[in-house]
Amino acid sequence: MTLLGVGARLIDVTSGRTLEGEELDTEVTRVGAALSLLPPGALFARMSVDLSSVLNYLGAFEAGRAIALIDPALDADVLAGLIERFRPAAVLSAPDASAPEGYGVSDGHWVRESAEGVEPHPHLAVLLPTSGSTGNPKLVRLSRGAVYANADAIAEVLGIDRHEIAPTSLPLHYSYGLSVLNSHLVRGATVVIEPSGVLGRGFWDAVNEHKVTSLAGVPYHYEMLRRLKFDPAKYPTLRTLTQAGGKLRDDLVAQFNDKIREVGGRMFVMYGQTEAAPRMTTVPAERLAEKLGSAGPALPGGSFAIRREDGSETTHPKIVGEVVYRGPNVMMGYAEDEAGLAAGDEYGGVLATGDLGYLDEDGFLYITGRLKRIGKVFGNRVSLDDLEHAVRSASVGIDVVAAVPAGDKVVLFAELPEGDGAKAICKDAAKALSERLHLHTSGFDVRPIDTVPLLASGKIDYRSLEAQV
Structure with a gap:
C-alpha cells in the first residue's frame, strides 16, 4: 500500500x-x-x-x-x-x-x-x-x-x-x-x-x-x-x-x-x-x-x-x-x-x-x-471551552466569557460594562487569541455583554447566546 x-x-x-x-x-x-x-x-x-x-x-x-x-x-x-x-x-x-x-x-x-x-x-x-x-x-x-x-x-x-x-x-x-x-x-x-x-x-x-x-x-x-x-x-x-x-x-x-x-x-x-x-x-x-x-x-x-x-x-x-x-x-x-x-x-x-x-x-x-462544544476558525477546529480559558488567562480584564460558534469564526461574549473601555478590552482579547492560535483577529468576534445568561443549573445558557449571533 x-x-x-x-x-x-x-x-x-x-x-x-x-x-x-x-x-x-x-x-x-x-x-x-x-x-x-x-x-x-x-x-x-x-x-x-x-x-x-x-x-x-x-x-x-x-x-x-x-x-x-x-x-x-x-x-x-x-x-x-x-x-x-x-x-x-x-x-x-x-x-x-x-x-x-x-x-x-x-x-x-x-x-x-x-x-x-x-x-x-x-x-x-x-x-x-x-x-x-x-x-x-x-x-x-x-x-x-x-x-x-x-x-x-x-x-x-x-x-x-x-x-x-x-x-x-x-x-x-x-x-x-x-x-x-x-x-x-x-x-x-x-x-x-x-x-x-x-x-x-x-x-x-x-x-x-x-x-x-x-x-x-x-x-x-x-x-x-x-x-x-x-x-x-x-x-x-x-x-x-x-x-x-x-x-x-x-x-x-x-x-x-x-x-x-x-x-x-x-x-x-x-x-x-x-x-x-x-x-x-x-x-x-x-x-x-x-x-x-x-x-x-x-x-x-x-x-x-x-x-x-x-x-x-x-x-x-x-x-x-x-x-x-x-x-x-x-x-x-x-x-x-x-x-x-x-x-x-x-x-x-x-x-x-x-x-x-x-x-x-x-x-x-x-x-x-453541533452536539459538542467545538467551533471552527477559518477551517481550523478549536475547543470553545479552551478559548474561554485562554481569554480569562490573557490578563486583559475579562473574567466571565462565553464562546459560541458562528460559521467560520467564533463569537465570544465578555461580561463587561459597555463603553469605550469595554471595546478596547475586547480588541485586546481578540488580539491575544490571534497570537495564541496564529489565526487572523477577524476570526474572533469579542463582544461586551452586561451579564452572561445562565441556566437554572448555573451553567451558561449557550443556546440563548447563539440566538444573538
Missing part, C-alpha cells in the same frame, strides 16, 4: 527542484530508511509547507513509521506537553529552542536518547491533533488503510488522474491539506509545493507557471477571493475548485460555482472530520446548484445514518439527529498518551460525528448544527 502512484511528481517552487519517477522513489526510500533507524515510538513532524516536510511524511508512511503532523507554529508549551505525554522517537524539523530533557539534537531534529519506548500499533500510520493550538489535544489515530482508502475515494469522485496538478493551498498539518496531497499522489498526479498560500504574492504566479488545474480552499479563502474579485478566466488551466473545512455561505457557493462553470470548470463542496481521514462526502459538481446547502452523499465505500435521541438509527429522509458515518476511512481511535499509541482499532469503522443533520430523498446529507 503506497501513496506514490505511477507518475507522481513533486514540484518545489522555492528550490526549483522537481522529483518524479525513480528519483522521487529513491528520495522517499532514503528518508524512510533514515527514519527507521530512530528509536521506537511515533515520530513528531513539524509540517511546514516545504519539500523536506513532504518527504518526511512520505518517508515515514512508506517505511511504516507512525508520524504525528504538528503545526510548526504550535505554542512551545503545548508542544512541550505533547512531547511529555507521547515521548516521540524524534521531533523532525525541531524548533531552534533547546531540546527538552531526554532529547539530543541531530541534523536539526530532537531525537530521544532513551531506546525504551512504546511501539505503536503496526496499522497506525498518521496522528493528527484534535484541537489545533489550544488546550491539551488528543491525537487522532489513523491507520494506513484509512488514509489510503480516503485518498482513493476522493480521487475517484473528483476524477483525479496523472494529468492533474494541485498546489499546496492549505497547511500540510491540516487534514484537508494533507488529503489534497494524498489524493493526488496516489493517482500519479502532481503537487506543486508553494509556501505563500492563496493570498500570497507568489502563489498565483506558480498557478500560471506550473499550469495548476485545481484549487482547494476553506470558507475564509473563498470570502477573501470574493473580495479580491477572483476571476478564473485569468488562469486558463485552473478548472476545478474544491471547498471543505466548514460550511461556506450558500450564496458564495452559487457565485463561485457560476464563475467556474462559465469557463468550463467545476466546483465540489465536501464535508469531513479529521477522525475520518478526513473527508466523508462530496457534492457532485453537476448537482451542486440543485443541492445548495447540502454536504453531499457519502464517498464510495461509506454510508450515513441518523441517530435519534433514543439511540436508534434511521436513513429515512428529513429526520434530524446525530450524523453517524460508516466507512473504511474511520479512525482507529484517540490517543491521550504514549500508551494509547499501541491500541488497536476501537471504532470498527463507525464514527458518531457529533454533528446534527438529516438526509434527503437522494441520500444527500444536510448539516444543521
Whole structure:
C-alpha cells in the first residue's frame, strides 16, 4: 500500500527542484530508511509547507513509521506537553529552542536518547491533533488503510488522474491539506509545493507557471477571493475548485460555482472530520446548484445514518439527529498518551460525528448544527471551552466569557460594562487569541455583554447566546 502512484511528481517552487519517477522513489526510500533507524515510538513532524516536510511524511508512511503532523507554529508549551505525554522517537524539523530533557539534537531534529519506548500499533500510520493550538489535544489515530482508502475515494469522485496538478493551498498539518496531497499522489498526479498560500504574492504566479488545474480552499479563502474579485478566466488551466473545512455561505457557493462553470470548470463542496481521514462526502459538481446547502452523499465505500435521541438509527429522509458515518476511512481511535499509541482499532469503522443533520430523498446529507462544544476558525477546529480559558488567562480584564460558534469564526461574549473601555478590552482579547492560535483577529468576534445568561443549573445558557449571533 503506497501513496506514490505511477507518475507522481513533486514540484518545489522555492528550490526549483522537481522529483518524479525513480528519483522521487529513491528520495522517499532514503528518508524512510533514515527514519527507521530512530528509536521506537511515533515520530513528531513539524509540517511546514516545504519539500523536506513532504518527504518526511512520505518517508515515514512508506517505511511504516507512525508520524504525528504538528503545526510548526504550535505554542512551545503545548508542544512541550505533547512531547511529555507521547515521548516521540524524534521531533523532525525541531524548533531552534533547546531540546527538552531526554532529547539530543541531530541534523536539526530532537531525537530521544532513551531506546525504551512504546511501539505503536503496526496499522497506525498518521496522528493528527484534535484541537489545533489550544488546550491539551488528543491525537487522532489513523491507520494506513484509512488514509489510503480516503485518498482513493476522493480521487475517484473528483476524477483525479496523472494529468492533474494541485498546489499546496492549505497547511500540510491540516487534514484537508494533507488529503489534497494524498489524493493526488496516489493517482500519479502532481503537487506543486508553494509556501505563500492563496493570498500570497507568489502563489498565483506558480498557478500560471506550473499550469495548476485545481484549487482547494476553506470558507475564509473563498470570502477573501470574493473580495479580491477572483476571476478564473485569468488562469486558463485552473478548472476545478474544491471547498471543505466548514460550511461556506450558500450564496458564495452559487457565485463561485457560476464563475467556474462559465469557463468550463467545476466546483465540489465536501464535508469531513479529521477522525475520518478526513473527508466523508462530496457534492457532485453537476448537482451542486440543485443541492445548495447540502454536504453531499457519502464517498464510495461509506454510508450515513441518523441517530435519534433514543439511540436508534434511521436513513429515512428529513429526520434530524446525530450524523453517524460508516466507512473504511474511520479512525482507529484517540490517543491521550504514549500508551494509547499501541491500541488497536476501537471504532470498527463507525464514527458518531457529533454533528446534527438529516438526509434527503437522494441520500444527500444536510448539516444543521453541533452536539459538542467545538467551533471552527477559518477551517481550523478549536475547543470553545479552551478559548474561554485562554481569554480569562490573557490578563486583559475579562473574567466571565462565553464562546459560541458562528460559521467560520467564533463569537465570544465578555461580561463587561459597555463603553469605550469595554471595546478596547475586547480588541485586546481578540488580539491575544490571534497570537495564541496564529489565526487572523477577524476570526474572533469579542463582544461586551452586561451579564452572561445562565441556566437554572448555573451553567451558561449557550443556546440563548447563539440566538444573538
